[in-house]
Amino acid sequence: MKDTVKNxxxxxxxxSLACAIGDGKLPQGDYPEVKIEYPxxxxxxxxxxxxxLESAKVVKKSPIETGDILKSYIEKYDFVGEVExxxxxxxxxxxxxxxxxxxxxxxxxSGDKYGTRVKDNPLKFNLEFVSANPTGPMNVVxxxxxxxxxxxxxxxxxxxDIVEREFYVNDYGNQVNLLGRSVHARISELQGRDFDFPxxxxxxxxxxxxAQWVIDNHISDIEALSDEEEKIRELAVLAVNYNVGGQKSDxxxxxxxxxxxxxxxGLHENGDVMKVLNKLDEAGYIYDDNGxxxxxxxxxxxxxxxxxxxxxxxxxxxxxDIAYHYDKVKRGYDxxxxxxxxxxxxxIARLQGAVCALTGDDRRLRILIAQQxxxxxxxxxxxxxxxxxxxxxxxxxxxxxxxxxxxxxFIMRSMDSHLDFDIELAxxxxxxxxxxxxxxxxARICSIFKEAEKRNFIYEKDSYDLEYFRNEECxxxxxxxxxxxxxxxxxxxxxxxxxxxxYLMRIAQFFHRFYTEHRILSDDTDKSNSYLCLADATRTxxxxxxxxxxxxxxESM
RNA sequence: GCGUCUGUAGCUCAGCUGGAUAGAGCGCCGGACUACGAAUCCGUAGGUCGGGGGUUCGAAUCCCUCCAGACGCGCCA
Numbered sequence: 001m002k003d004t005v006k007n008x009x010x011x012x013x014x015x016s017l018a019c020a021i022g023d024g025k026l027p028q029g030d031y032p033e034v035k036i037e038y039p040x041x042x043x044x045x046x047x048x049x050x051x052x053l054e055s056a057k058v059v060k061k062s063p064i065e066t067g068d069i070l071k072s073y074i075e076k077y078d079f080v081g082e083v084e085x086x087x088x089x090x091x092x093x094x095x096x097x098x099x100x101x102x103x104x105x106x107x108x109x110s111g112d113k114y115g116t117r118v119k120d121n122p123l124k125f126n127l128e129f130v131s132a133n134p135t136g137p138m139n140v141v142x143x144x145x146x147x148x149x150x151x152x153x154x155x156x157x158x159x160x161d162i163v164e165r166e167f168y169v170n171d172y173g174n175q176v177n178l179l180g181r182s183v184h185a186r187i188s189e190l191q192g193r194d195f196d197f198p199x200x201x202x203x204x205x206x207x208x209x210x211a212q213w214v215i216d217n218h219i220s221d222i223e224a225l226s227d228e229e230e231k232i233r234e235l236a237v238l239a240v241n242y243n244v245g246g247q248k249s250d251x252x253x254x255x256x257x258x259x260x261x262x263x264x265x266g267l268h269e270n271g272d273v274m275k276v277l278n279k280l281d282e283a284g285y286i287y288d289d290n291g292x293x294x295x296x297x298x299x300x301x302x303x304x305x306x307x308x309x310x311x312x313x314x315x316x317x318x319x320x321d322i323a324y325h326y327d328k329v330k331r332g333y334d335x336x337x338x339x340x341x342x343x344x345x346x347x348i349a350r351l352q353g354a355v356c357a358l359t360g361d362d363r364r365l366r367i368l369i370a371q372q373x374x375x376x377x378x379x380x381x382x383x384x385x386x387x388x389x390x391x392x393x394x395x396x397x398x399x400x401x402x403x404x405x406x407x408x409x410f411i412m413r414s415m416d417s418h419l420d421f422d423i424e425l426a427x428x429x430x431x432x433x434x435x436x437x438x439x440x441x442x443a444r445i446c447s448i449f450k451e452a453e454k455r456n457f458i459y460e461k462d463s464y465d466l467e468y469f470r471n472e473e474c475x476x477x478x479x480x481x482x483x484x485x486x487x488x489x490x491x492x493x494x495x496x497x498x499x500x501x502x503y504l505m506r507i508a509q510f511f512h513r514f515y516t517e518h519r520i521l522s523d524d525t526d527k528s529n530s531y532l533c534l535a536d537a538t539r540t541x542x543x544x545x546x547x548x549x550x551x552x553x554x555e556s557m
Numbered sequence: 558g559c560g561u562c563u564g565u566a567g568c569u570c571a572g573c574u575g576g577a578u579a580g581a582g583c584g585c586c587g588g589a590c591u592a593c594g595a596a597u598c599c600g601u602a603g604g605u606c607g608g609g610g611g612u613u614c615g616a617a618u619c620c621c622u623c624c625a626g627a628c629g630c631g632c633c634a
Contacts, residue, residue: 040577050576056614063614088614090577133634175634264634292632303559307632317634342628345561371562372628376569412582413570416562418627420569425583431596432583440596451593502571505581516589516598528593557596 002117004486005079005095006047010036012080013049013091016073025069029058038483045084045092046479053089063089100478101466107481107537108461115488115544119160126328127153129339130251131168134240135179136204138247140373141341143254143394144419147410147550148370149339150256151497154548159492164259164333167247168324171240172264173317178202179243180236186211187219187235210239250395255403255550267323273315276323276358277308285357295322300353300362322354329359336365337495339415342372368495370415376422401426407550408435412501434505438546439554441508445539446555448520452532455521464530473514477538480507484541488548497549504545511538 013034020026032054039048052059052067059066067085074093075083081096107114129149132142153163170176181198186208188195201207214222218238225231244261251258267273277293280286285296291311295318298305308319328336336355340347348367355365375382375392382392398406405426412434413419425433452459469478484503491499520531543553 035574035576037576040579044577048577053576053614086577088577135634170634173634294632303630310632312632314632316632318632320634342562345628346630348561369561374627417570418563422569425569429596433596434582436596437582440594444594444597448593455593498571502581505571509581512597513599515593519593521593556594 004489005482006036006486008079009047009049009093010034012074012077013051013070016070017051019073020069026059026066029055031055031058039090039092042476044086044090045082046095046482047093049091049093050089052085052091056089067091095479095482097466097470097475100475100482101464101469103478103482104464104533104537105462107540108533111540112544112547114540115485116158117160117485117489123161123334124332125153125156125161125163125335125337126166126331126333127156127163127337127339128166128168128328130247130256131170132247133175134169134171134243134247135175135202136206136243137393137395138250140375140392140394140397140421141370143397143406144373144410144415145339145341145370146251146254146256146394147407148368148415148497151407151411151500151549152337152339152492152495154550155488155492155495155497155500158488158548161492165257166260166262166328167258169240169244169261169263170317171237171244172268172320176236176240177232179239180232180234182207183210183214183235183239184232187214187222190215210242213242214238250398253403254394254398255407262324262327264320264324267320267327268315272327273320273323276326277315277319279326280308280322280354280357283357295319295350295354297350297353300349300356302349302353306350318350318354321351322358325351325355325365326358329355329364338365338367339370340367342369345369366495368415371418373410373419373421376420377424382423397423404439404551405433405435408438408501411497411549414496414498435551436557438504438508438542439552439557441511442539442542442546442553443555443557444515445511445535445542448535449532452521452528457521457525457528457532459532459536460529461533461536464533465526466530468527468530469534471518473510473517474534476510477507477514477534480510481537481541484545500545500548504542504549507538507541507545511535511542 013036017026017031017034021028032051034051035049035054037048037050039045052063052070055066056063064085067089070091071083071085074080074091079096079099081094081099083094084092086092127149129145130138130142132138149165153165156163178198178201182201185195185197185201190208190211214235222231222234225234248261277286280295285299286293286308287296288294289307292307293309294305295308296305306318307316308322309315325336352362352365352367356362375397401409401423409421409426410419426435429436431437449459469475480503484507487499487503491497514534518531520535521528546553
């Protein structure tokens with residue numbers, strides 16, 4: 001079976017329905033779409049479908065009757081075990097023990113490929129995330145975006161698609177100029193000269209670090225310039241490179257690697273920004289308003305039209321961003337995915353509108369909003385104030401709680417939820433900390449294998465007897481192992497990595513329960529080997545899942 | 558005023574393309590190690606799913622409305 005059990009079951013039920021109709025046992029008609037669900041309770045089967053219930057109006061029989069008819073078709077398939085039709089009309093389906101047990105071998109042979117698939121026609125994704133301004137260190141919202149974006153990329157790749165991770169560097173415009181001025185002032189200060197700090201300049205201490213770095217490495221180049229504005233421009237370039245370098249290394253330390261760092265400046269220099277204006281103009285989406293060029297974004301359900309060129313001829317940020325996204329379009333991706341912070345949600349309509357205007361495809365660009373992060377310590381919110389130059393950076397956070405805990409905490413909640421990040425909890429190396437719970441399950445399995453080795457036990461991963469698996473704890477574990485590829489598929493299609501985190505908690509829980517109830521290493525060699533196989537398969541799934549989240553699976557802790 | 562997100566157990570949150578008796582972790586209380594890691598496991602208590610309407614066989618889930626919180630509403634980037 002190549003597809004997931006759930007998808008396979010969808011076909012089974014769909015085919016069964018078609019056959020029943022073909023055989024005249026059910027009437028022709030407009031049937032609802034078949035749904036395969038996970039029942040709340042294990043006593044309602046491994047999978048369940050409400051199709052008999054939902055097609056009551058078409059069939060004009062009681063759902064139980066319809067269910068019984070369908071049951072006779074469904075249970076013919078090999079991997080299907082018991083099929084039950086119960087009270088309101090649900091059809092509950094159990095997977096056969098033979099199939100379930102057979103999975104262990106699949107997992108062990110697939111290894112790190114288990115839960116991934118290969119597509120004949122993969123989609124090419126461009127995934128843009130973080131894209132923090134190059135004016136300083138990244139904050140914790142960027143960290144959340146980094147964790148989410150990277151894991152979504154991993155999920156899409158596991159799902160057989162092609163992903164390019166991209167970081168957009170806004171190295172153009174006012175803020176960069178202001179950065180240059182701020183550094184300029186700090187250099188004067190460090191050199192003991194008079195200086196005027198720019199009114200809205202960047203206050204952070206890191207500006208002094210940059211100034212010192214310039215003094216140590218590039219001061220002669222700067223002093224060689226006679227013009228003040230020219231110096232500031234050059235300092236801005238240096239400062240941007242310094243900051244981008246810092247961002248790059250912070251992200252690397254966070255286990256996040258980008259394929260491309262795209263510079264906004266290039267778009268202005270090579271004329272792409274103005275070219276895209278013409279393109280929009282030709283399509284009839286630009287009009288003139290007192291010398292300003294305005295994009296008719298209200299055609300795409302924006303509240304108001306947006307200025308793209310000021311009356312002095314300078315393009316706005318939006319126009320550059322449109323040019324950037326048009327560049328992505330030209331690079332030939334099937335899907336463009338952006339992850340933004342919550343402060344940009346008002347920007348979605350205009351940019352999506354522009355991409356739609358340029359491509360005629362209103363689904364090409366998908367923008368995901370990662371909600372805000374509140375750092376919590378001792379039950380109280382930790383204030384982050386960039387204005388005061390006193391803020392918790394991504395670097396601080398990683399240094400404080402470690403990569404594994406940080407990545408897990410950012411991912412364990414849905415990105416729509418406003419996350420309370422409990423720093424104390426994340427730091428705690430104990431059972432209260434969910435990331436350690438998962439890692440412990442993995443380490444525990446590794447430890448059992450070490451123990452087996454110590455006892456000179458020869459482990460054969462091929463050989464197990466499925467009779468040993470006929471108990472609740474084993475079957476629960478087997479079912480979770482079976483579901484893993486379905487969870488990956490679901491999480492990838494919906495861009496929801498937190499589902500993997502939730503899933504991993506459950507499988508870890510089932511493993512610990514299995515471990516408590518059943519002695520893995522015993523005098524019974526066959527039994528020991530069978531249980532080792534099951535533990536090994538569990539370990540594989542834990543490791544694969546943790547890897548998707550960018551969290552390590554340690555062999556000991 | 559408009560928009561986005563959120564409101565589910567004491568806390569942090571799953572569940573939301575409508576399905577069966579509303580879940581998890583932590584916390585609380587009570588149990589379980591002469592054996593593979595007790596960084597674990599088992600059990601008890603704890604909920605008008607923010608309020609109110611509606612849609613239907615069926616609603617935490619969909620629609621309307623109200624309340625509360627966070628964040629946005631630039632010719633900044």
